[in-house]
Amino acid sequence: MLIDTMxxxxxxxxxxxxxxxxxxxxxxxxxxxDLSPYLMLLFISGxxxxxxxxxxxxxxxxxxxxxxxxxxxxxxxxxxxxxxNGKVVKENK
Amino acid sequence: MLIDTMxxxxxxxxxxxxxxxxxxxxxxxxxxxDLSPYLMLLFISGxxxxxxxxxxxxxxxxxxxxxxxxxxxxxxxxxxxxxxNGKVVKENK
Numbered sequence: 001m002l003i004d005t006m007x008x009x010x011x012x013x014x015x016x017x018x019x020x021x022x023x024x025x026x027x028x029x030x031x032x033x034d035l036s037p038y039l040m041l042l043f044i045s046g047x048x049x050x051x052x053x054x055x056x057x058x059x060x061x062x063x064x065x066x067x068x069x070x071x072x073x074x075x076x077x078x079x080x081x082x083x084x085n086g087k088v089v090k091e092n093k
Numbered sequence: 094m095l096i097d098t099m100x101x102x103x104x105x106x107x108x109x110x111x112x113x114x115x116x117x118x119x120x121x122x123x124x125x126x127d128l129s130p131y132l133m134l135l136f137i138s139g140x141x142x143x144x145x146x147x148x149x150x151x152x153x154x155x156x157x158x159x160x161x162x163x164x165x166x167x168x169x170x171x172x173x174x175x176x177x178n179g180k181v182v183k184e185n186k
Binding site for chain 2: 003004007008010011012013014015016017018019021022024025026029031032033034035036038039040041042043045046047049050052053056057061
């Protein structure tokens with residue numbers, strides 16, 4: 001495997017998996033007040049564009065990384081809305 | 094300009110700028126409790142790898158996007174540490 005493909009794969013795994021602990025923390029605390037909704041909205045639109053860019057460039061790593069980033073960020077946005085509406089606030093330390 | 098270069102630029106601007114409202118919100122509230130430190134740590138390491146990937150692939154868009162993502166995420170991580178230690182908590186709605 002080419003060195004740049006390997007680096008690209010590691011990069012994709014790291015940035016994509018970075019959203020997982022955030023989803024767990026949100027689920028545990030039932031709270032995302034400190035997270036800006038614009039972070040997720042902009043990131044979702046950006047990841048969609050990166051996805052198209054990856055398709056144009058026929059770069060599978062960019063495509064897969066951004067499909068996952070889209071999924072995780074949409075989940076976070078959904079949780080943000082749910083917890084903000086439900087006002088389910090548990091002060092878990 | 095090629096269509097894929099334009100799409101890549103838009104993607105880079107969107108994902109990179111997504112961190113700016115988060116930095117403003119953190120500065121205003123002096124609080125980042127709901128943000129997972131692993132989100133930033135993983136994202137910083139991932140963005141570093143994407144930066145190297147972009148250099149290997151000679152893709153200026155990927156390089157510039159990830160230099161900025163690195164800068165913004167490092168700023169957020171610094172704020173996370175500062176506000177957690179300083180215990181400066183102001184309940185701004």
